[in-house]
Amino acid sequence: MEQAMLHDFVPTAIIDRAALRHNLAQVRIVAPNSKIWAVVKADAYGHGAFEISKAITPDGLAVARFSEAQSLRAAGEQRPILIMGGVYTESDLQAAIDLDCEIAVHNIAQAHILKNFHTDKTIRIWLKVNTGMNRLGFAHFEAAPWLQELSHYPAIRGHPGLMTHLANADDLFDPTTTQQCQRIQAIPGANKCRLSIGNSAGLLGWEAARTDWVRPGLMLYGLSPFQDEIGAQRNLIPVMNLCAPLISVYQCKAGAAIGYSGTYVCPETMPVGVIGIGYGDGYPRHAQTGTPILLAGQRVPLIGRVSMDMISVDLRGVPKIPPIGTEALLWGQELPTEEIASCANTIVYQLVTGITNRVQRIYIN
Numbered sequence: 001m002e003q004a005m006l007h008d009f010v011p012t013a014i015i016d017r018a019a020l021r022h023n024l025a026q027v028r029i030v031a032p033n034s035k036i037w038a039v040v041k042a043d044a045y046g047h048g049a050f051e052i053s054k055a056i057t058p059d060g061l062a063v064a065r066f067s068e069a070q071s072l073r074a075a076g077e078q079r080p081i082l083i084m085g086g087v088y089t090e091s092d093l094q095a096a097i098d099l100d101c102e103i104a105v106h107n108i109a110q111a112h113i114l115k116n117f118h119t120d121k122t123i124r125i126w127l128k129v130n131t132g133m134n135r136l137g138f139a140h141f142e143a144a145p146w147l148q149e150l151s152h153y154p155a156i157r158g159h160p161g162l163m164t165h166l167a168n169a170d171d172l173f174d175p176t177t178t179q180q181c182q183r184i185q186a187i188p189g190a191n192k193c194r195l196s197i198g199n200s201a202g203l204l205g206w207e208a209a210r211t212d213w214v215r216p217g218l219m220l221y222g223l224s225p226f227q228d229e230i231g232a233q234r235n236l237i238p239v240m241n242l243c244a245p246l247i248s249v250y251q252c253k254a255g256a257a258i259g260y261s262g263t264y265v266c267p268e269t270m271p272v273g274v275i276g277i278g279y280g281d282g283y284p285r286h287a288q289t290g291t292p293i294l295l296a297g298q299r300v301p302l303i304g305r306v307s308m309d310m311i312s313v314d315l316r317g318v319p320k321i322p323p324i325g326t327e328a329l330l331w332g333q334e335l336p337t338e339e340i341a342s343c344a345n346t347i348v349y350q351l352v353t354g355i356t357n358r359v360q361r362i363y364i365n
Contacts, residue, residue: 009325011244011277011359015047017055018365019237019333023220024056026235031203031210037062037082037196039217040072046282046352047221047240050075051363060102062215066092073099082126084215086110090117097123097155104128104163105150106136114153122157125150126196129187131180133167144188161194162187166209169201170225181208201225204234223337223348230336240352241332242359244277245325246295249315258312259304264289271315273300275328280308282355283330284344287311291343294329296322 027036038058040049049072053061060080063069069081086104087093093113096103098121105111106128114125127146130137138146143162150160164184168176181197184190185208195211200219202209205226222238224231231238252272258264266272275293279285283306291302293313300313315321331337331351341348
């Protein structure tokens, strides 16, 4: 990975565009006959939506909310944008049409907005089908009549597409995914529609989910969507490398308690390092003592509670104490994000999307 300098002793998220492009290439290898919606919702999973979209060449970009589409268009993005959550008002529908977006329609209220809408322009839509997630979408047995109904609305351009969201695709032994794929493909008229099923787990693990359009999110950022696995096992490279400087080193006596509530007590006189990152930056508050940090090329364990601005580490295993300002890696290409998530009893999605605006983002490659 290209080196990037830390500035002003603040945490830095180094975003590797080459890794991102590599991961998109893996999507094309896995699903060579599919078009790709690159999912850049939630600020591209914390990586920076506009910078990420500029760095890759998918067939389109997918976001969750109308405001995210607005931001991309305002920044100059010209490619197709899918608003997966759809729109909820006539004014937002008109704006989505003006921005030349595509939208999902997942409930009757959204369908009624389209039915009663009159405009000189039209919009492409996707009918969201509930095949087992039981969250959003029309029931799969209601989809065929709604396809027919929507196809007559003057605001809609072309034939509606069909999309669904997989509930359990991260578990390769769960039959739910197969059932969901079968349900949407069995809808009368489905063979005449553009079809989109596969999220990252779906397209990596299930051939039936590699349909006309796929929607990779997590795997684009180099992270595995599967349980007990890291991205490297799928030939993926982490895009985010979260770093922070060593800001203090001191000798702590045996029996001394470290940090808030004294949850870690030094078993002997020992060197303790302080790294300038905390939950105010998005480092997980519940990371346990023992969570690894990579400092000067060596793993050192977190000790005590995570504070808002800093964490403490045990330096007993480091032969030569590094100087103040030495960059530590909190997660990334040499320290799997999935491992840190496990230590904090959370998921990788929460780690990368939780990075706050106190963290500098530097784009390389």
